[in-house]
Amino acid sequence: MSGITLENITEAVINHGDKGKTNPRLHEIYTSLIKHLHAFQKEVSLTTAELDIGRQFLFKLAQPNHDFPMGEIHLMTDCLGISEVSILLEDAPNHGTTEMNVEGPLFIGGLPERPNGAKIGEDANGKPLFITHKFQDKNGKPLANAIVDVWQPNGEGNYFVQRENLPEWNFYARFHSSANGELNFETVVPGDYPVPTSGPTGSMLQQLGRHGYRASHIHYIVRAEGHPDFTTMMYFNHSPYVNSDTIFSVKDFRVDIVKHDKPEEMQARGVDRPFYTLDYTFIIP
Ligand SMILES: [Fe+2]
Numbered sequence: 217m218s219g220i221t222l223e224n225i226t227e228a229v230i231n232h233g234d235k236g237k238t239n240p241r242l243h244e245i246y247t248s249l250i251k252h253l254h255a256f257q258k259e260v261s262l263t264t265a266e267l268d269i270g271r272q273f274l275f276k277l278a279q280p281n282h283d284f285p286m287g288e289i290h291l292m293t294d295c296l297g298i299s300e301v302s303i304l305l306e307d308a309p310n311h312g313t314t315e316m317n318v319e320g321p322l323f324i325g326g327l328p329e330r331p332n333g334a335k336i337g338e339d340a341n342g343k344p345l346f347i348t349h350k351f352q353d354k355n356g357k358p359l360a361n362a363i364v365d366v367w368q369p370n371g372e373g374n375y376f377v378q379r380e381n382l383p384e385w386n387f388y389a390r391f392h393s394s395a396n397g398e399l400n401f402e403t404v405v406p407g408d409y410p411v412p413t414s415g416p417t418g419s420m421l422q423q424l425g426r427h428g429y430r431a432s433h434i435h436y437i438v439r440a441e442g443h444p445d446f447t448t449m450m451y452f453n454h455s456p457y458v459n460s461d462t463i464f465s466v467k468d469f470r471v472d473i474v475k476h477d478k479p480e481e482m483q484a485r486g487v488d489r490p491f492y493t494l495d496y497t498f499i500i501p
Pocket residue numbers: 320322368369430433435
């Protein structure tokens with residue numbers, strides 16, 4: 217097509233090809249994306265100099281850095297709420313079940329298997345937390361022998377992958393639920409943490425006056441027979457960031473922990489400081 221103008225360029229781009237014969241779904245996504253991108257450029261009258269800043273920004277996002285060996289594209293989609301919109305769309309048909317959530321960029325394959333009841337990490341300054349979970353379906357049927365992956369930061373908000381001084385696989389675990397769908401483990405109350413801000417994402421947050429904190433949470437993936445893989449995050453109500461989490465993923469899956477500080481309780485648990493407990497039953501879609 218020649219005679220390109222501001223009025224016809226969007227249609228020209230969309231129709232430049234076989235209009236979806238090769239890949240209908242890709243063409244549907246592409247068409248909408250082009251429409252919105254061109255509309256955005258027109259709305260803000262994007263200059264060529266500003267477009268170049270955007271190009272440089274995307275280039276930097278894709279570069280490996282200290283915190284993200286695969287670059288920051290995943291982090292950026294989280295901080296823009298893009299990851300959460302897809303989760304909300306996918307979770308919308310599910311009713312009465314534990315809500316889905318994003319996996320986040322710090323899941324790693326090959327989690328160490330730990331026995332039901334195990335302690336999942338070491339943190340000399342941590343607040344001990346004893347967790348009891350049940351896993352069941354919508355009808356209340358226990359999910360026996362479900363594979364449950366758990367990962368979280370330590371009490372200071374650091375994942376072991378981000379700090380060379382932390383033991384390998386600290387606070388990462390793979391469990392199997394028991395025959396009656398139960399799982400207990402010992403951990404510490406996870407700390408709030410900022411997303412790494414030394415790269416382009418941090419620069420964006422700073423220039424927008426946004427804080428980069430994630431509210432305290434634990435990540436889970438549950439694989440139960442007959443159910444699709446289920447990924448979620450459990451948030452803690454006591455976190456000061458529970459109402460302003462930087463990836464917009466705090467919804468209704470929020471829990472309270474119960475403090476225990478009587479000497480006889482501490483002795484019975486074998487801990488030398490006040491500890492916390494938490495019970496939560498997962499309803500898996
Ligand atoms: Fe996390």
